[in-house]
Amino acid sequence: MGYKVAVVGATGNVGREMLEILAERRFPADEVVAIASRRSQGVEVSYGDKTLKAKALEHYDFSDIDICLMSAGGAVSKEWSPKIAAQGAVVIDNSSQWRMDPDVPLVVPEVNADAIAGFTKKGIIANPNCSTAQLVVVLKPLHDKAKIKRVVVSTYQSVSGAGKDGMDELDRQTKAVYSLGELETKKFTKRIAFNVIPHIDVFMDDGYTKEEWKMVAETKKILDPKIKLTATCVRVPVFISHSEAVNIEFENEITVDEAHEVLRNAPGVLVVDKRENGGYVTPYEAAGEDATYVSRVREDPTVDHGLALWCVSDNLRKGAALNAIQIAESLINRKLITAKQKAA
Template sequence: MGYKVAIVGATGNVGREMLDILAERGFPADEVVALASRRSQGTEVSFGDRTLKVQALENYDFSDTDICLMSAGGNVAKEWAPKIGAQGCVVIDNSSAWRYDADVPLIVPEVNADAITGFSRKNIIANPNCSTAQLVVALKPLHDAAGIRRVVVSTYQSVSGAGKEAMEELFNQTRAIFVNDPVENTKFTKRIAFNLIPHIDVFMEDGYTKEEWKVMAETKKILDPKIKLTCTAVRVPVFISHSESVNIEFERPITADEARDILREAPGCLVIDKREDGGYITPYETAGEDATYISRIREDATVENGLNIWVVADNLRKGAALNAIQIAEVLVNRRLLTPKKQAA
């Protein structure tokens, strides 16, 4: 007997990806329910070869639901995740609301799947920030091999990370520039078309943005609190997939060839690294893909035991929807969750 799964935020970019990936991967669900706010009630969304009518979250009873995949923002998650968890439904939340709670595991299955057992304290599991997810997938095998001391990461994040309105703004601004119409900024602080914006989320007192802080704090929680990490997060005029330039300083020697071999064998990683024209990955090529791609692996002679790598992944999939479903698969495969219908 399969599981009953609810998707909260089913009409958004990530919610729709969750529905697609559940169908693609053949997740053992007997029933899938699409949920959103009242204003989206009755909207139709696709699930495999079926169409689901969206129901209102406010009216839904989770008492017979096993897993809730939530992608509806931090405010909704703060209010609803404890209520849903209290009904015996495990919430896998994509927002930042629960990531830093000591009683909520923050999981990337290729990196720290064993930490998932802590979910029973609140029946909530947190999905990391999209940039963090792909970063730690690449860092984990290298950390195991040579011990990471310090990381300097610059992210180049696509507009889809800011939602459908952000994607529309990039499209509309690009079109306006070509036809010489006025360019309007509504979602972003400055023009995003043919531009870069070194500002994602709100500014904090120390000058970092909240997005940069998330990458730093989450990497420590998921991978190792002793790692020193600094981040600059940049929004770029790309629709889908985040890219990262990563400089790593290790405790022990590691060559570029050794790193390349390690990453080729690592779960979730795909190395494309030829030192020739086009012998690397770009965000355009990773859209719709599940792997974390790694290119430009090379030694940094300016520090002892240093490497540089280039990391790219689809932020809607590995950075959000896919990772959440992989977490659900860990619950199922490790038999940490029994379907309520079966238990009854």
């Protein structure tokens, strides 16, 4: 008998992606339940060849749920994740609410799968920020090879990172540009159509945004607290996939060929790096794919033992839904949970 899985926030971008990936990967679920807010109750979502009607979170009994994939935002997670965990489900949360809680593991399975076992403290496992997830998948094998000292990263983040509203705003504004209509700006701080915005999340006292802080703090928690990292996070007029330009300074020497070799052998990474027209991956090509793609690996001559590279990943998949489901698969593969139906 398989597991019973709940997807909370099932009508949102990431929730729908979770349902799609559960079906794609043939996750061992006997039943999958779509759950959303009261206003989205009854909305239909697809799960493989099935259609599920969303149930209201406020009225749902989680006592027979084994795994809850939570993608309903930080405020909802703060209130509901502990309640759901108290009923015996393991909550895998996609919001920022629990990421820096010392009693909640923050996990990217290709990087720190062993940390998953720490879920027993609160019954919650945190998914990292989308821009962090793809970055640490790339940094991990390089860190193991030559020990990373410092990282400078500039992100080019798609509007889907801001949810359906962000995608809709880019769509409306683009149409308005071509039709000479009025451009309305609601979701973003400035127009996003044919523009880039160096501002994601709120500003902090030191001038960095919270998105940039997340990349720093989460990379240290997931990978190594000794790594120094600075980030500039930018929203770009792309619907799906985040891109990152990354400069890495190592303690030990590492050549481009050595970097290629370790990255080609790393889980979750695909190297597409030809020094010719089109010999790299763009966000468009990464959309719908599971891998984090690495291109344009080259020596950084401005520091000792430095490399520069470009990485791209579908933020709705590896940056959110796929990573959560990989965590759930790891729980099962490591025999850290058993289905409640089996225990009954």
